[in-house]
Amino acid sequence: MTPPDATPGPARANTRLPELYRTMRRIRTFEERVAELYARGLSAGSMLHLSIGEEGAAAGVAAAMRPEDSFTTHHRGHGIFLARGADPARMMAEIGGKEAGYCRGKGGSMHIADMALGHLGANAIVGGGIPHVVGAGLSYKRLGTDAISVAFFGDGAMQQGLLYESMNMAALWDLPVLFVCINNQYGMGTRIDRATRSIEFDRRAEAFGLAAAMVDGEDVEAVHRTAQALADGARGGKPGFMAISCFRFFGHGRMDKSPYRTAEEEATGRKRDPVSRARDALLSQGLNDAAALDALDAGIAREMDATIDFTAAADAPAGASMFRDVFGPGEPEPEPLQSRLDRILADA
Amino acid sequence: MAETEITYRDALRQALQDAMRADDTVVVIGEEVGAYGGAYGVTRDLITEFGAGRLIDTPISEPAIVGVAVGAAMTGLRPVAELMYVDFLGLVMDQLANQAAKIRYMFGGQIGVPMVLRTQGGTGRSAGAQHSQSLEGWIMHTPGLRLAMPATAADAYHLLRHSLTLPDPVVFIEHKSLYTRKERVDLDAEPTPWGKAVVRRQGNDLTLVTYSRMVHVALAAAEQLAKQDISVELIDLRTLNPLDMATVIASVERTGRAVVVSEGPLTGGVASELAARIGEECFDYLQAPVIRLAGEDIPIPVSPDLESASIPTAALIVATVRRMLRR
Ligand SMILES: Cc1ncc(C[n+]2csc(CCOP(=O)(O)OP(=O)(O)O)c2C)c(N)n1
Ligand SMILES: [Mg+2]
Numbered sequence: 001m002t003p004p005d006a007t008p009g010p011a012r013a014n015t016r017l018p019e020l021y022r023t024m025r026r027i028r029t030f031e032e033r034v035a036e037l038y039a040r041g042l043s044a045g046s047m048l049h050l051s052i053g054e055e056g057a058a059a060g061v062a063a064a065m066r067p068e069d070s071f072t073t074h075h076r077g078h079g080i081f082l083a084r085g086a087d088p089a090r091m092m093a094e095i096g097g098k099e100a101g102y103c104r105g106k107g108g109s110m111h112i113a114d115m116a117l118g119h120l121g122a123n124a125i126v127g128g129g130i131p132h133v134v135g136a137g138l139s140y141k142r143l144g145t146d147a148i149s150v151a152f153f154g155d156g157a158m159q160q161g162l163l164y165e166s167m168n169m170a171a172l173w174d175l176p177v178l179f180v181c182i183n184n185q186y187g188m189g190t191r192i193d194r195a196t197r198s199i200e201f202d203r204r205a206e207a208f209g210l211a212a213a214m215v216d217g218e219d220v221e222a223v224h225r226t227a228q229a230l231a232d233g234a235r236g237g238k239p240g241f242m243a244i245s246c247f248r249f250f251g252h253g254r255m256d257k258s259p260y261r262t263a264e265e266e267a268t269g270r271k272r273d274p275v276s277r278a279r280d281a282l283l284s285q286g287l288n289d290a291a292a293l294d295a296l297d298a299g300i301a302r303e304m305d306a307t308i309d310f311t312a313a314a315d316a317p318a319g320a321s322m323f324r325d326v327f328g329p330g331e332p333e334p335e336p337l338q339s340r341l342d343r344i345l346a347d348a
Numbered sequence: 349m350a351e352t353e354i355t356y357r358d359a360l361r362q363a364l365q366d367a368m369r370a371d372d373t374v375v376v377i378g379e380e381v382g383a384y385g386g387a388y389g390v391t392r393d394l395i396t397e398f399g400a401g402r403l404i405d406t407p408i409s410e411p412a413i414v415g416v417a418v419g420a421a422m423t424g425l426r427p428v429a430e431l432m433y434v435d436f437l438g439l440v441m442d443q444l445a446n447q448a449a450k451i452r453y454m455f456g457g458q459i460g461v462p463m464v465l466r467t468q469g470g471t472g473r474s475a476g477a478q479h480s481q482s483l484e485g486w487i488m489h490t491p492g493l494r495l496a497m498p499a500t501a502a503d504a505y506h507l508l509r510h511s512l513t514l515p516d517p518v519v520f521i522e523h524k525s526l527y528t529r530k531e532r533v534d535l536d537a538e539p540t541p542w543g544k545a546v547v548r549r550q551g552n553d554l555t556l557v558t559y560s561r562m563v564h565v566a567l568a569a570a571e572q573l574a575k576q577d578i579s580v581e582l583i584d585l586r587t588l589n590p591l592d593m594a595t596v597i598a599s600v601e602r603t604g605r606a607v608v609v610s611e612g613p614l615t616g617g618v619a620s621e622l623a624a625r626i627g628e629e630c631f632d633y634l635q636a637p638v639i640r641l642a643g644e645d646i647p648i649p650v651s652p653d654l655e656s657a658s659i660p661t662a663a664l665i666v667a668t669v670r671r672m673l674r675r
Contacts, residue, residue: 135419328515
């Protein structure tokens with residue numbers, strides 16, 4: 001197949017690299033602050049999955065999406081949401097389980113969502129959010145809108161049956177859907193070559209009739225070009241798939257010390273760094289000077305520092321909110337255990 | 349008074365047709381819902397009026413059927429997903445229980461999943477252990493899901509129509525042995541209210557609490573008992589979520605005795621939940637232990653003799669009530 005990124009890049013003057021770099025730097029810094037939030041005991045739990053090393057995937061694909069588009073993510077979705085315009089303070093507050101968070105502290109890192117930005121939800125079930133974009137695509141087609149819906153998931157989901165049911169339906173019904181696999185080489189401690197004999201993921205998608213491509217996630221511009229071509233196709237009713245290769249720099253979650261891989265492997269893997277590569281490119285192409293980039297980075301660091309202060313100062317959700325939103329507005333809330341006891345044991 | 353005779357199946361089809369006429373966003377998604385007309389004929393001919401764009405045939409991909417319905421429900425459609433047999437819940441439980449049921453809550457109330465999952469269950473056709481189960485307990489055990497189990501054509505119609513106006517996911521379980529049951533329906537009658545049980549028969553000696561096809565089994569038992577001068581009250585719950593305990597409690601406080609009847613397996617099931625609630629709520633009024641009559645704790649056997657013996661019968665209800673009343 002001909003990868004869409006085989007065509008030459010846009011003229012340098014039109015490059016989106018500065019913007020892509022900024023997005024990636026914000027993701028990197030945000031994730032570093034998430035690690036700090038955890039280290040300072042301010043996070044809700046330790047199930048926090050950093051996307052450091054995967055910024056090229058998030059920034060590149062997000063830049064190919066339009067405001068009306070929707071998406072779902074896997075559990076390692078902070079970067080994607082940020083790249084789609086999330087407010088990092090509200091994200092951090094959600095990760096801290098605070099009322100000011102995107103989901104009032106009930107979703108957390110792994111179930112964050114925001115309808116206003118088209119985020120149909122992160123998912124803690126591997127592959128769980130994939131069919132939702134097919135449903136969204138069905139809605140868009142039926143309701144006659146121009147939007148597409150994008151599923152982001154890891155290489156782990158490539159071995160889940162639901163992905164193939166979803167790809168098949170998307171292709172069968174010509175839906176405006178894009179499937180994006182962020183292949184960070186690992187599902188927890190299982191390297192991809194211990195999960196499957198075939199890592200030519202694009203061939204799987206092609207077998208179902210999707211337009212498919214594989215791209216190096218270290219090259220954010222290549223990711224962007226590939227995503228743009230596939231998103232344009234999806235908008236025209238030809239669903240697409242792309243696998244973005246990258247390296248998960250750190251452990252699976254905060255508790256994982258990566259005993260299943262060597263220090264050398266990590267050192268080599270971390271050389272595949274989309275952020276420093278973009279920075280080098282900006283400098284070598286004369287698009288920015290070092291001082292300007294340092295100033296940009298410093299501004300981002302201050303912005304992300306503030307998210308921790310915001311989270312630390314934010315209120316926990318009120319206890320009574322526990323019973324809220326099990327069902328829709330106006331529906332009676334479930335009876336709390338204590339009030340049931342008080343009723344039944346009133347005389348005791 | 350406009351009375352007409354209608355089957356449970358036709359009442360369901362009528363509900364879908366009326367809902368689809370009233371609301372353009374209603375679509376039916378499932379296996380064989382289009383030209384085939386549904387495995388049990390509920391969607392027969394609907395494709396003629398609404399076309400393949402709204403009667404959406406799918407490949408045999410149950411998890412994706414429910415997952416697609418979730419995504420569609422979040423983005424402007426009101427899907428009716430059809431699961432051919434409730435027994436296939438095992439395949440779709442993640443999309444139902446981890447996704448549809450929790451999305452509103454996890455996302456802090458931002459959005460709901462207004463979809464209906466229509467399916468059918470129960471015994472009566474020697475369909476065997478993988479096509480005859482009563483799995484409503486799995487649904488009832490999951491916070492965030494509504495659950496309707498109509499026993500009559502009128503309720504089937506109104507509860508399905510109502511399900512298609514709710515803001516939350518509804519699991520709508522039909523009974524495969526009721527589809528051909530005919531009933532005279534008063535078209536001008538008040539619609540069945542959502543979430544309210546109905547007293548199908550009034551009585552003073554004991555309260556029978558049940559739902560779905562067991563309503564008819566219990567009614568037959570109540571008629572036999574009446575001939576023996578035993579007057580039982582029969583409550584049809586109609587929906588298991590919401591669960592109308594107020595109607596049940598009011599009755600049991602008056603009769604002092606309760607038997608709950610369910611086709612699903614006994615242990616950890618709907619009958620157990622109902623019995624526990626009656627025990628807690630009506631303790632001071634009870635003159636006998638709350639008795640659960642439910643399916644045996646076995647897979648459903650194919651042999652018609654074994655199959656029918658594996659679930660509560662009218663004879664069992666009669667005998668049990670008489671023992672409880674020492675008559
Ligand atoms: C259905 C399911 N199975 C297992 C898990 C536990 N689990 C969480 S993340 C993960 C690895 C996922 O790997 P991948 O999809 O590659 O995503 P990554 O963590 O690499 O971003 C596993 C096994 C889960 N959450 N859901
Ligand atoms: Mg992975």
